[in-house]
Amino acid sequence: MKYKSLGRTEISVSEICLGTMTWGSQNSESDAHAQMNYAVEKGVNFFDTAELYPTTPVSPETQGWTEDYIGSWFEKTGKRREIVLATKVAGRGRDYIRGGEGADSKNIRLALEASLKRLKTDYVDLYQVHWPNRGHFHFRQNWSYNPFNQDRDKAVANMLDILETLGALVKEGKIRAIGLSNETTWGIQKYLTLSEQKSLPRVASVQNEYNLLYRHFDLDLAELSHYEDVGLLAYSPLAGGILTGKYVDGGRPKGSRASINPDIGGRLQPLQEPATKAYLEIAARYGLDPSAMALAFCLSRPFMASVIIGATSMEQLKTDLGAAELRLSEEVLAEIAKVHRQYPLTL
Numbered sequence: 490m491k492y493k494s495l496g497r498t499e500i501s502v503s504e505i506c507l508g509t510m511t512w513g514s515q516n517s518e519s520d521a522h523a524q525m526n527y528a529v530e531k532g533v534n535f536f537d538t539a540e541l542y543p544t545t546p547v548s549p550e551t552q553g554w555t556e557d558y559i560g561s562w563f564e565k566t567g568k569r570r571e572i573v574l575a576t577k578v579a580g581r582g583r584d585y586i587r588g589g590e591g592a593d594s595k596n597i598r599l600a601l602e603a604s605l606k607r608l609k610t611d612y613v614d615l616y617q618v619h620w621p622n623r624g625h626f627h628f629r630q631n632w633s634y635n636p637f638n639q640d641r642d643k644a645v646a647n648m649l650d651i652l653e654t655l656g657a658l659v660k661e662g663k664i665r666a667i668g669l670s671n672e673t674t675w676g677i678q679k680y681l682t683l684s685e686q687k688s689l690p691r692v693a694s695v696q697n698e699y700n701l702l703y704r705h706f707d708l709d710l711a712e713l714s715h716y717e718d719v720g721l722l723a724y725s726p727l728a729g730g731i732l733t734g735k736y737v738d739g740g741r742p743k744g745s746r747a748s749i750n751p752d753i754g755g756r757l758q759p760l761q762e763p764a765t766k767a768y769l770e771i772a773a774r775y776g777l778d779p780s781a782m783a784l785a786f787c788l789s790r791p792f793m794a795s796v797i798i799g800a801t802s803m804e805q806l807k808t809d810l811g812a813a814e815l816r817l818s819e820e821v822l823a824e825i826a827k828v829h830r831q832y833p834l835t836l
Contacts, residue, residue, distance in 0.1 A: 490532030496693030513554030560609035580620035627671035629755030720794025764832035784812035
């Protein structure tokens, strides 16, 4: 396992991060504990969660359970200081989370205090805004994205409010670093500019979707990442399980994500099938596990701070963590590039 600095902080994170969004719905507390134990044995020091989790499916009844499971593991093992812990405050729109008001000074403090209580800790290493209050193109909203009805002054005022609140929490010792999630290039840069102007904490990372079927980050976001040292924490590196091949030709394995969320958040639709099959063919031709190949590709990207994996079984977890040992050949990377050129955006 390799480790990388998180932005311009002194925090070092494993190149594979243990994602947790199935814990509390598809995975029990004992499953979660087993996954954390195994991941740590394999060198993972980075866990990612959110006050919203679990999300398979999202439910008011289970909201917060994932953090509860991590907290009980910390209490049981005493390993809190060995883990870089990331969690998130929800953006606007979830009515059952503080009336859906989203991230602002009041709600950030309420959210963090609740998360700390569930996590049984007095600080979070990386605290992230799960999605912007102002609207964004993530979660398959790119097809209807329209920033022209947004109020610039209101958006910037909210960003400054968020930064000032997070800055105060850093001074209080409750947060070590701050990050964004499901954010745009303008949004990240505006946060950076405000932090420089106001001497507030600097954004260390952005958690956006990235995988073989969805590579938006390769463009202007990659440029920003390079110049501003804002690394990507890639979520859905297997496109919600599509890149494993289990959904090809209409497959819907029992207990899989697609059996719970039929279109996997808009990802599972006919346009992705030819590209998915092409990537599966590359993996078969070179004797690679398709999941490991997809993850190894993400790990090869120069802007990658850490790849967030998620597993509902120990077998999946072992395969995913094994990708840390896989280095794709120039031939495989060239074939991946050809498929991407043919199918540049399929999700």
